[in-house]
Structures are given as structure tokens and as C-alpha cells.
Amino acid sequence: MIPTIFSHPDRQPQKFRPFKAFQHFRKLIADKEDTEQVFHIFENLPRKGFMDDARAFVTSDFGRKLMELSLIHI
Template identity: 95%
Template sequence: MTPTIFSHPDRKPQKFRPFKAFQHFRKLIADKEDTEQVFHIFENLPRKGFMDDARAFVESDFGQKLMEREPYLPDLLDDHSWIDALPEGTVGHAYVTFMRREGLSAAGLVAEAEKMGRPKFDDQVQWYSNRLRDTHDLFHILTGYGGSRLLGSPPVLETGGIL
């Protein structure tokens, strides 16, 4: 179902909390595979232009079409059978190779994000945020940053404007 409102009235603006982000960064240093800490870091360091970017995207013709027609991305991205059929040298082939090598799945990233217990809203901001989350590992391929939670994900999140 396509969300009809841009931002739910109960959605609270994210606050810039660098000291809290630093606490989560220290936890990430202690356990470099603790993906949840990356979500906490970027939740506490919200990007100023995120809402403007979300609005521009969801109000564009392309964004409208995606919201109406796009399947649930984690299911699509975790079904490697159709991606395996793509030729070597394609983004799809590189994506599947990366996901297998790193032992990752799109559904796993969703599960990590949901551990935070953030409220979910049936709005376009939620759809846009989920889409960025779901395509996160594709950005590792497109930017050339590796899969390290400590060194790879923060630049990918910033490059893709993801959180």
C-alpha cells in the first residue's frame, strides 16, 4: 500500500546528539560486527537535508512510480537466483558476490534496524528511509567501500545520504 501522507503527525524530529553517537561509536569499536551501533550512531547524527531529500524524491514522478509499484526490496534482493543469472561484471553479480562473502542479507539488515525499537509510521518518510536502508549494501558496490561496519558503512551512509 502506498503511503499518502509525507510525514505522520506523531513523527518527532531527530535530535543532533554527538556525545550519544560517540558512546555508540565506542561500542562499535569494541565489536566491529555490531551493526546495530551504526544505526544508533547515525540516528544521533541526523543529516540536515534528509527531510528535504525525502520530500523531493517521493514527490518526483520517479518516486511516485516506485512507491506504487516497487516490490518489497529485501525479498527481491535476497532472492539471488535471478541475480545469479546476470553476467559477471554487472552490479548485480558484484552485489551477490559481496553479500555471500560478507555473510549478509537484506532481511538481516532489516532485523538489525528493527532491534532499535523505533516507532514505525505509515508515511512517505518511512518508505523513503526503508528504501535507503534496503539498498544500503548496493552502495558498498557502487562506492567501492568494503563491508566493514567500522570503516565501510559510515562512508557509504554519508555518500548515499542514507540516514
């Protein structure tokens, strides 16, 4: 299996910034179609175990099955 890189090695760790996340949350509430704000919210509310959980999911049988190429049979 090819190793999956989740983050560039030079990328700085994200900081916990709840007030910045709240600003993006308010923008999302104002315009519910602006779903880009969800990404900003999660970037500003990082969780320490996320990378470990993501890696465990991708290497699990279920995660590998989800990532398999799936073509519709005609």
C-alpha cells in the same frame, strides 16, 4: 501514487547529540558485527534536509523504479 509517510506526526524531532553518537561509534568499533550501532549513530547525528532529500528520491523516476515489486522470472 500513494503518499509515503517518512515519520509519524507525533514523533519528536531528533536532537544533535555528538557525544552520544560517539559512544555508539565506540561500541561499533569494539564489535564490528553489532551493526545496530549504526542506526543509533545516525539518530544522534540528524541532518535537517534528510526528509526533504528522502522524499525527493522516493518521488524521482529512479526511486520509484527501485521500489517496484520485482520478481525473478523462472
